[in-house]
Amino acid sequence: MCTRGARVLQEPPAGPPRSRVPRISAPMRLTRLLFVTLRDDPADAEVRSHALMARTGFLQKVAAGIYVYGPMLWRTLRKIEQIVREEHDRAGCQELLMPALQPRELWEESGRWDRYVNDGILFHLQDRKGAELCLGPTHEEVITTFVKRQLQSYKQLPLTLYQIQTKFRDEIRPRFGLMRGREFIMKDAYSFDATPAGMKESYQAMRAVYTRVFTRCGLRFTAVEADPGAIGGSGSEEFMVDADTGEDAIAVCRETGYAANVEKATGVIPPPPAAPPQRPMHKEPTPGARSCEDLQRMFPDLPIARMLKTVLYRVLWRDREGVVAVMCRGDRALNEVKLANFLDALKVELADEKLVRASTGAEPGFAGPIGLGAGVRLVADRSVEGVHGFLCGGNETDTHYLDVWFGRDLPQPETADFGQVQAGDLAPGGQGALEITRGIEVGHIFQLGTKYSEAMECRFVDEQGRTQPAWMGCYGIGISRVAAAAIEQNHDEAGMIWPLPIAPYSVLIVQMKAGDAAQDDLAAELHEALEGEGVDVLWDDRPKVSPGAKFKDADLIGIPLRIVVGRDASQRQVEWKPRRGGSTAIVDAEEAVARVRAALAEISGRPLEVRA
């Protein structure tokens, strides 16, 4: 097999293990690693984290949304996992490992098989007997089964179990490299309690774990209120890594500390303009005016907040579908997640033109509350409250009504909050303005309640001798997504900038000229010294690579601490250059080692600020 002769692995350092701190050891000379960098971004990389990882061999695509995690990335992923493990174990959680393959029967029990298959996100297959299996996208069914076969008494509760495992979801559109893959690494945890109050306590404990985990990873993040979505349950929060390229928009208020995913966010919206003098409702021809912008041109004196739009939705429930018309102030936008929740629907989607014509008798753009087709349910966003003498669609092509009053011309429809918050709205309570920022969801925690424990009969006997379903919570961290988010948040023109706690290596020794005796000796000495202290150190010992290329590569892979061994090596002088910040200093070799020690001591000794 070995046509090129066996390569001897780098011999392990002599003597006993030098550190009790768990550390990821591997060959640390660049000449011993498979290390290739590309000058150009790959054509299919859309975001920086993906492009940079693909250019450096961190990540290689095998199929859409399916990747090889290269050795460098794997080191980072293991460090993230390590932090996750330590914080979960410290909080009293137990690690286990569940199967990736799961039988259909379990998913029938919870009632999720059809839904997940119809949504198309479940990878499923048949074994040779024809039995159906899926590759687990999540593990509520398995964990609930695992626990129920052992759970008998309240004395066994509370209990939190977790695993770190590859998850499979046939995402309709995988994208952005590690950010949204079809196969990805996730930590999922599940708590079991005897009471709702216990569930909330477990949830709060896990919230603290998450805060510690992301803080220790060196990330800037925000915990936000979230919509629990299809998984169900009463309360949930997402942990968002702050990044402009994030897929999620979040509403935050610096003053009050309020933070919520815009899917869920609510606030106090600017009041509508004062009521105009009463005039009778009348029809007005509005040829071609399909949008509020068109109408503003036609009626320049009418404030947009006195135009009420009526938006038609096709709504799907489990057993039926229907059409719902939703009214909303002209200067506001609707929030389909809130709407679906209010209607208890599986899904809402904008009605197509055909459905609009059938429901209103008019071309799209002229829908209104008066004279809607039979069977169309009418509701209104709370932004319509207090709007008087408004304009609305006439349900007749090229026609709108003007000077319409709720109560006089038609009853005000059932009104609730279906609105999307906007920058400048006040936080709930009316203090402090909301800003809209973006984030990458790296963690999500849920209070599940008894949804799965009831469906799957995960019960125990309480103190009074009664049989009760367990109160559950579930908690996820996208391990591989954390790595991508770290780079989305921390990079510059030249490349990645890893936060020290999760960097593949903590220190990079860049040797300018391999073969120069003084440099060879000093670089080796530094490498030995750092290695001996248990520091993850990488040594760029490549010969025949120009200094420029070495610096470019160093910037690209973003090892946070850098020591350059160059022309002053014979004087034991090296250049100290952190990846971020750019300030460099000429120091002697001992000082460089001391600075590494200090930087590492700072992250391990830094008190964890707990952000609410």
Place this chain on the structure above:
RNA sequence: CGGGGCGUGGCUCAGCUUGGCUAGAGCGCUGCGUUCGGGACGCAGAGGUCGAAGGUUCAAAUCCUUUCGCCCCGACCA
């Protein structure tokens, strides 16, 4: 699933509209030499079923059909 785009050495791409020399460039890679603190230079090389199948033609990377894969927008998304 709807709309759009792309598949040509390891990477980024040209060539295709209007079929025709031996299929090109830059980067990367190998060897030799000169360089050596921000992707150096010279010389000599290696490396390609032009995504796949079928068809049209004297002749197909190029035209036609089918198919597979990938990317973007949307819908979707514990």
